[in-house]
Amino acid sequence: MKKVFRDTCILFALAVLSVFVISIVxxxxxxxxxxxxxxxxxxxxISVGNYFLDEYTSLPVIGSxxxxxxxxxxxxxLFGFIAGWFYRSNFWMAFIYVGIVIVLxxxxxxxxxxxxxxxINTRIKNRKG
Amino acid sequence: xxxxxxQVEGQPLTVIIEYPEWSESVESLVRKIGRMDISFAGKTxxxxxxxxxxxxxxxxxxxxxxxxxxxxxxxRFDGSMSDIESRIEDTALVRISRTCIMNTDHLxxxxxxxxxxxxxxxxxxxxxxVSRKYLPDIKRIFKNEGS
Numbered sequence: 422m423k424k425v426f427r428d429t430c431i432l433f434a435l436a437v438l439s440v441f442v443i444s445i446v447x448x449x450x451x452x453x454x455x456x457x458x459x460x461x462x463x464x465x466x467i468s469v470g471n472y473f474l475d476e477y478t479s480l481p482v483i484g485s486x487x488x489x490x491x492x493x494x495x496x497x498x499l500f501g502f503i504a505g506w507f508y509r510s511n512f513w514m515a516f517i518y519v520g521i522v523i524v525l526x527x528x529x530x531x532x533x534x535x536x537x538x539x540x541i542n543t544r545i546k547n548r549k550g
Numbered sequence: 551x552x553x554x555x556x557q558v559e560g561q562p563l564t565v566i567i568e569y570p571e572w573s574e575s576v577e578s579l580v581r582k583i584g585r586m587d588i589s590f591a592g593k594t595x596x597x598x599x600x601x602x603x604x605x606x607x608x609x610x611x612x613x614x615x616x617x618x619x620x621x622x623x624x625x626r627f628d629g630s631m632s633d634i635e636s637r638i639e640d641t642a643l644v645r646i647s648r649t650c651i652m653n654t655d656h657l658x659x660x661x662x663x664x665x666x667x668x669x670x671x672x673x674x675x676x677x678x679x680v681s682r683k684y685l686p687d688i689k690r691i692f693k694n695e696g697s
Contacts, residue, residue, distance in 0.1 A: 475681065475682075475683045476648055476683070477648065479647070479667065479679065479681065481667065482667075482682070530682070534662065534668070534682055534685060535662070537685045537686065537688075537689045538660050538661075538662055538668070538685070540689055540692065540693075541657075541660050541688060541689055541692050542659055542660060544692040544695065545657060545658065545659065545692075548695075
């Protein structure tokens, strides 16, 4: 099931990419395409930030997510102002958007970590008889 | 597969593989056995010592200097983490943080400390900090072991 989901995501990404390329060649960069490209650029910036936070800091889980929340919100706000997504009156929306993603990511990460630890410890027990 | 063992005194450890036809599984077996023979040149105040990969508990980078830890000893290693990583592919050694490589053959348990880090407890009860980022790599070693 996991493989089917992963293949679906890859296929979906390729389909979106090919539709975008054809649209850009045919009609140029529309507002919708521009928004998706901006979201892609923002995701890339946040992923690079996450990589460096994971690689060079060793904070507790909650601390790590708190730092990521602040860093990602700052990136979204900055990017949002440059790209014209927010007005000065509604910039706080960034806290909500990022907050939802961070909370989901935290629970998925916690679940996967628990599952991986159980798997490893079971294998060690089996190995040692 | 038939496994035969016999003691031959005065000879180094010798592994003979007999196969009806060369195949991918034979090649993989030869590669795995070859990797068990990897050793590192550890330095002590008395001189240089060869440390077999199975004796290594973990390798740590402390202020840009590498140290190899065995059950009860510590050796200095001249080289970089990337030198080591290039040699430990497909072995039981795996990176567990930016500064540490652990031998999963000597791993006793992985623990999650409440709201904090992951901790690897080794057979000699030493504790190492594990970065969550590298947990899937550790899992992969145990997964491959079972397949």
